[in-house]
Amino acid sequence: MAAPAHPPNNTPAYRSSELRAPKRPLRVLPERFPDLSAPLMTGITIGPLDHDLTRQHEGEPLGERITISGAVRDEEGAPVAGALVEVWQANAAGRYAHVSDQHPAPLDPNFSGAGRCLTDDEGRYHFITIKPGAYPWRNHPNAWRPAHVHFSVFSDAFAQRLVTQMYFLGDPLLPLDPLFNAMPDPAVRERLVARWSLELTQPEWSLGYEWDIVVAGRDATPLHDDGKE
Amino acid sequence: MTLPLTPSQTVGPFFAIGIGPTIGTHVVAEGSPGAVRISGQVLDGDGQPVRDALVETWQPEGVARSATDDEGQFAVVAIKPSGATTGAPHIDVSVFARGLLTRLVTRLYFPGEVANETDLVLQSLTPEERTTLVAAADGAGLRFDIHLQGTRETVFFDR
Numbered sequence: 001m002a003a004p005a006h007p008p009n010n011t012p013a014y015r016s017s018e019l020r021a022p023k024r025p026l027r028v029l030p031e032r033f034p035d036l037s038a039p040l041m042t043g044i045t046i047g048p049l050d051h052d053l054t055r056q057h058e059g060e061p062l063g064e065r066i067t068i069s070g071a072v073r074d075e076e077g078a079p080v081a082g083a084l085v086e087v088w089q090a091n092a093a094g095r096y097a098h099v100s101d102q103h104p105a106p107l108d109p110n111f112s113g114a115g116r117c118l119t120d121d122e123g124r125y126h127f128i129t130i131k132p133g134a135y136p137w138r139n140h141p142n143a144w145r146p147a148h149v150h151f152s153v154f155s156d157a158f159a160q161r162l163v164t165q166m167y168f169l170g171d172p173l174l175p176l177d178p179l180f181n182a183m184p185d186p187a188v189r190e191r192l193v194a195r196w197s198l199e200l201t202q203p204e205w206s207l208g209y210e211w212d213i214v215v216a217g218r219d220a221t222p223l224h225d226d227g228k229e
Numbered sequence: 230m231t232l233p234l235t236p237s238q239t240v241g242p243f244f245a246i247g248i249g250p251t252i253g254t255h256v257v258a259e260g261s262p263g264a265v266r267i268s269g270q271v272l273d274g275d276g277q278p279v280r281d282a283l284v285e286t287w288q289p290e291g292v293a294r295s296a297t298d299d300e301g302q303f304a305v306v307a308i309k310p311s312g313a314t315t316g317a318p319h320i321d322v323s324v325f326a327r328g329l330l331t332r333l334v335t336r337l338y339f340p341g342e343v344a345n346e347t348d349l350v351l352q353s354l355t356p357e358e359r360t361t362l363v364a365a366a367d368g369a370g371l372r373f374d375i376h377l378q379g380t381r382e383t384v385f386f387d388r
Contacts, residue, residue, distance in 0.1 A: 005234035006388075007330040014239075016328030019274040020377050026387040030349055031315055037289040044251050075232050088247025098243040100281075114247045150240070150247055158287050159388065163325055163332065165238040182330050183236050191235050214232045216388075 005191075007182030014178045015139050033158035035218075039082065040156040051117040053087075053129035061111035063092025063130030065206040068194065071123045072153055072213045074160065079123030080215060083155040086116045087127055089148070094133030103135050128206070134173055146173035146180065153213060160215040167193050168209070237332065240325040242281045245296055256291040256307040266370035267337065268304035271297050271324065274378030278302075282326035284375070286337070309339055317344035317351065319362075324375055333385045337373050338363045358384050 009021035049055050054065060068087075072080040090096050090113065093105035097112050111130065119125050132147045148165040155161075167174060174180050174193075183189045191214075200208025257264045267286070271279040278301025285294040288310045295303035310318050317338055324333040338345055340363055345351055351359050361383040364371040376383050 006237045009330050009333070011330055014328070014330065016239075017330065018328075019277075020279065020326060020328030022333065022382055022385050023274075023378055024382055024385075026385050027350075027353075029386050033287070033321055034289050034310075036287075036291060038291065040292065046251070050249075073232060075234065077232055084251055086247050086249060086251070088244065096243045096246060098246050100242060112246065114249065116247075116249055116251060150238075150244065152240075152244075152247065154252065154292075158321055158323075161285075161287075161323060161332065162235065162237060163240045163244075164235060165241075179238055179330065188233070188236055191233060192238065213235045216234065 003183075003185035003188050005183075005188060007179075011178065011182045013139075014182060035158075036156045040084065040154065044084070046116055046118055051115050051125075051127050053089075053111065053113065053115045053127065055128075056112055057110040059110040061091065061108050061130050063108075063111075063133075065128070066131050066209055067126065067128050067200060067202070067206050068149065068166065068209045068211060069124065069126045069200060070211040070213060072119050072125065072155075072215065073123055074215055074217045076217050078218075079119070079121070080153075080155050080160065081119055081121050081123055083119045083123070083153055083160075084116065085119060085125045086114070086152040086154070087129070088114045088150045089129065089132040090135055092130050092133050094135030105133070105135065131168070131207075134171075139178060144173050144176075146171040146177050151213070153215060155215070157216075157218045160218070162213070162215050164213075165192060166211050169193050169196060237330060239327055239330050240283055242327045244281075244283055244325070248283065248294065248296065252292055252294050254293050254295045254305045256286065256288065256293045256305065259306050263308045264306050265308060266304060266306050267320075267364065267373055268302060268367070268370060269364075269373040269375060270301045271303065271326070271375045272301060272377065272379075273328075276379065279326055279377065282324060285323040285325075287321040287323065317342050317348035319348075319350075322373075322375075324377075326377075329377075332388070333377075334388050335375065335383050335385050336362050337371075339371070340364055340366055354384060
């Protein structure tokens with residue numbers, strides 16, 4: 001039987017879960033979730049530079065310029081076209097442009113750290129950004145989050161809604177991270193690690209990473225649940 | 230072909246910088262026929278407000294999302310779903326927050342609906358559990374508090 005894909009909310013090593021993860025078992029719904037009666041993105045416009053986090057200010061952000069590309073597919077392999085993909089991340093120094101981030105690393109006036117795009121007909125997305133830095137958090141003594149980019153995928157099927165984080169291969173912080181390790185099966189964790197690609201690397205310009213995303217099928221019901229009993 | 234699902238991770242405390250204006254707080258315009266304001270508080274196991282939660286509502290008519298404020302309050306403007314759904318009218322609700330590795334899914338039902346008495350999901354619950362899913366009248370709108378833990382823990386569903 002396949003290991004469950006999603007990490008359990010009740011993960012004591014992740015301290016913030018203590019007062020927030022529900023204690024009672026999840027109930028199973030007898031029916032599938034409804035589809036939207038109109039396309040999700042009706043009336044939503046995405047700016048031509050919204051996918052390029054390096055061109056949202058007067059100057060260029062500091063850091064290692066990278067691209068992140070991939071396809072969003074469902075479990076059956078069908079492309080998820082027209083999905084809204086939103087990303088947010090720390091700057092190269094490991095600081096978010098958010099008032100609550102108190103890490104004493106410099107803010108970058110040329111980096112907001114947020115981007116969005118719609119997947120194309122093949123389900124593909126593409127972002128241009130800089131590699132985020134690692135940063136400390138207070139989960140446990142001397143705790144540091146591995147470099148990561150937050151991803152949110154919003155299609156017109158409720159079962160496909162996904163919020164996750166993309167990591168970088170070989171990050172020495174990964175084996176110590178309670179969020180990455182909340183999935184007990186190493187093969188499941190690896191699905192969150194982007195592949196560096198020479199083909200996607202542009203000479204004299206940017207390093208290319210590739211990361212595919214798989215969401216539930218359109219008709220997924222709560223009972224069709226990744227092999228979980 | 231069956232591809233392995235990409236695992237979920239927490240939305241974290243800083244999602245506000247990435248959750249842009251693309252999907253807002255309104256399924257329908259405020260003041261339009263049938264528009265109902267739905268607000269509520271997200272509370273943790275100590276009864277404290279969850280100030281960094283993201284609440285999304287989902288129904289055939291559309292979606293809305295609202296980040297909670299310093300009091301843990303969210304607010305959206307939606308409409309009572311008509312037609313297509315089975316059972317009593319309801320809105321599916323997702324909750325994301327720091328501390329939650331995977332989204333929580335719950336349902337909002339409307340108060341005073343005759344169909345609530347025969348809704349299979351509601352009737353499968355104890356009366357105490359049922360009260361966590363039925364919104365309360367709140368002036369001209371509805372109030373739907375979400376208790377992540379505790380004696381009034383909201384009923385959450387498998388995704």
